[in-house]
Amino acid sequence: MTTPTAPAADLFDPDLPWRRARSVALRPEPFGALVYHFGNRKLSFLKSRTLVTVVETLADHPSATATLVACGVPEAQRPAYVKALADLARSQMIERRPEEVRA
Amino acid sequence: MTAVLPSRPAAPERPTGGRLVDQFEYGLDAPICLTWELTYACNLACVHCLSSSGRRDPRELTTAEAEGVIDELQRMQVFYVNVGGGEPTVRPDFWHLLDYAIGHDVGVKFSTNGVKLDRARAEQLAATDYVDVQISLDGATAEVNDRVRGTGSFATATKALENLAEAGMKDFKVSVVVTRENVSQLDDFRTLTDRYGAQLRITRFRPSGRGADVWDQLHPTQAQQRELYAWLLANGDRVLTGDSFFHLSAYGQALPGLNLCGAGRVVCLIDPVGDVYACPFAIHEQFLAGNVRSEGGFQRVWQQSELFAELRSPQTGGACTRCAHFDACRGGCMAAKFFTGLPLDGPDPECVQGYGETALAARDLDLVKPKSHLDHSHTGPVRGQPTLLGMPAVPAASTPAPPARICDESPLAGLQLG
Numbered sequence: 466m467t468t469p470t471a472p473a474a475d476l477f478d479p480d481l482p483w484r485r486a487r488s489v490a491l492r493p494e495p496f497g498a499l500v501y502h503f504g505n506r507k508l509s510f511l512k513s514r515t516l517v518t519v520v521e522t523l524a525d526h527p528s529a530t531a532t533l534v535a536c537g538v539p540e541a542q543r544p545a546y547v548k549a550l551a552d553l554a555r556s557q558m559i560e561r562r563p564e565e566v567r568a
Numbered sequence: 569m570t571a572v573l574p575s576r577p578a579a580p581e582r583p584t585g586g587r588l589v590d591q592f593e594y595g596l597d598a599p600i601c602l603t604w605e606l607t608y609a610c611n612l613a614c615v616h617c618l619s620s621s622g623r624r625d626p627r628e629l630t631t632a633e634a635e636g637v638i639d640e641l642q643r644m645q646v647f648y649v650n651v652g653g654g655e656p657t658v659r660p661d662f663w664h665l666l667d668y669a670i671g672h673d674v675g676v677k678f679s680t681n682g683v684k685l686d687r688a689r690a691e692q693l694a695a696t697d698y699v700d701v702q703i704s705l706d707g708a709t710a711e712v713n714d715r716v717r718g719t720g721s722f723a724t725a726t727k728a729l730e731n732l733a734e735a736g737m738k739d740f741k742v743s744v745v746v747t748r749e750n751v752s753q754l755d756d757f758r759t760l761t762d763r764y765g766a767q768l769r770i771t772r773f774r775p776s777g778r779g780a781d782v783w784d785q786l787h788p789t790q791a792q793q794r795e796l797y798a799w800l801l802a803n804g805d806r807v808l809t810g811d812s813f814f815h816l817s818a819y820g821q822a823l824p825g826l827n828l829c830g831a832g833r834v835v836c837l838i839d840p841v842g843d844v845y846a847c848p849f850a851i852h853e854q855f856l857a858g859n860v861r862s863e864g865g866f867q868r869v870w871q872q873s874e875l876f877a878e879l880r881s882p883q884t885g886g887a888c889t890r891c892a893h894f895d896a897c898r899g900g901c902m903a904a905k906f907f908t909g910l911p912l913d914g915p916d917p918e919c920v921q922g923y924g925e926t927a928l929a930a931r932d933l934d935l936v937k938p939k940s941h942l943d944h945s946h947t948g949p950v951r952g953q954p955t956l957l958g959m960p961a962v963p964a965a966s967t968p969a970p971p972a973r974i975c976d977e978s979p980l981a982g983l984q985l986g
């Protein structure tokens with residue numbers, strides 16, 4: 466692999482539709498949740514319950530930003546959440562949702 | 569039951585936020601690093617076997633019981649287990665249990681000495697998702713390896729590596745227990761693993777099982793520990809270590825991996841008869857939390873045992889808490905202290921500040937080191953028996969044949985955090 470030069474945030478566009486990756490499972494824990502990717506066998510952690518709700522409901526909203534709003538994440542905290550989501554995107558824990566076909 | 573640990577004040581509330589290690593100290597709803605030893609039977613008789621394996625125990629879990637444990641792990645969302653032994657592949661139902669676990673969302677990483685990994689098995693493994701294999705090797709040359717693992721064991725292991733590589737298996741590991749005799753071979757181990765396209769994983773040698781009998785002779789010297797630390801700083805990102813070497817971070821810089829004793833918090837062992845211990849290196853009644861055969865099964869043991877509740881609080885007292893390096897080193901490995909007869913809230917026997925050596929020297933001469941109540945070592949001669957114990961330097965303890973097993977495995981080696 467070549468050295469990645471693009472900062473993680475560039476790989477993650479919060480205005481697009483996302484979802485928890487299909488090969489990823491969440492296990493609730495007192496501090497948040499454990500995230501496991503069955504494909505690449507990476508283990509990761511969500512360190513707040515709100516973040517758990519965000520990841521679980523990404524698929525219900527048109528974009529990651531809309532999810533943050535729906536989950537009541539205060540404006541001031543959104544950059545931190547976007548960064549956390551960008552990290553999760555980089556480790557393939559969340560994935561882009563194919564554009565919806567609207568009925 | 570008597571308290572295992574130096575008395576700790578009633579567990580404080582779990583903090584919110586903060587570092588993950590601080591959260592781990594309070595335990596999790598299910599382990600993230602569960603070792604499951606499927607059998608005490610082993611074809612080898614390694615001198616440092618952490619579980620004193622050799623002979624099968626007649627009470628070992630049946631196939632149906634093992635399936636029941638897997639069902640439970642699936643319900644608890646234990647995403648993968650580290651399977652070991654003994655030599656797990658000598659269990660006739662091993663391949664069935666492997667498929668059963670994978671079919672129930674429980675990935676398997678298993679450790680083997682390679683005895684059953686012929687070409688057909690290697691191809692089968694290469695075609696299976698969610699399985700990780702690691703081959704135990706304790707010397708980069710047959711000479712160094714076979715002295716502790718037995719004559720012919722190097723050839724068996726490298727043949728298995730060759731089979732895996734030829735079958736196109738990805739990401740398999742070579743697992744090395746670092747000893748006084750092989751610590752100088754770390755670069756050679758890397759060359760060897762690269763040759764097979766494998767990944768190197770090194771773990772700490774702990775005085776557990778038969779390891780206690782050879783610990784004085786085989787554990788790295790202070791000077792070697794310093795070299796190891798330097799090597800890890802330079803190569804740490806390309807080698808898996810789990811929680812093996814966090815006691816070395818007291819030299820200065822934190823090392824990659826989990827810097828915490830996870831026993832009973834995020835780590836535990838299910839042994840072949842279903843007993844649940846706080847850690848695979850702690851097979852002793854004092855660390856026995858329950859049995860999966862009892863009512864409520866593994867889940868009840870993990871979530872409700874008194875022992876585990878006791879282990880799930882931060883250490884607040886003892887000599888180490890006053891050490892400047894405590895935050896990095898956390899007093900080291902509980903099992904290493906226990907089996908060398910040191911207090912659990914004091915320094916690790918390999919404390920890099922040298923306090924461990926002082927403590928070892930100050931031990932009461934009459935002290936009887938705790939010994940496991942279990943020993944499944946072979947009682948007769950074993951083919952290709954290790955020669956280490958035959959060295960003239962060792963007092964002629966007329967123990968019959970040194971018994972068998974597969975090698976030590978850090979409960980957290982290979983854990984990728986983040």
Ligand code: SF4
Pocket residue numbers: 811828829830831835847848849850900901902903904979
């Ligand atoms: S090996 Fe030692 S440090 Fe690791 S979990 Fe077991 S007792 Fe703790």
Ligand code: SF4
Pocket residue numbers: 815818887888889891892893894897898899900914915916919920921922923924
């Ligand atoms: S005194 Fe304890 S905390 Fe300090 S370096 Fe030694 S083992 Fe680690």
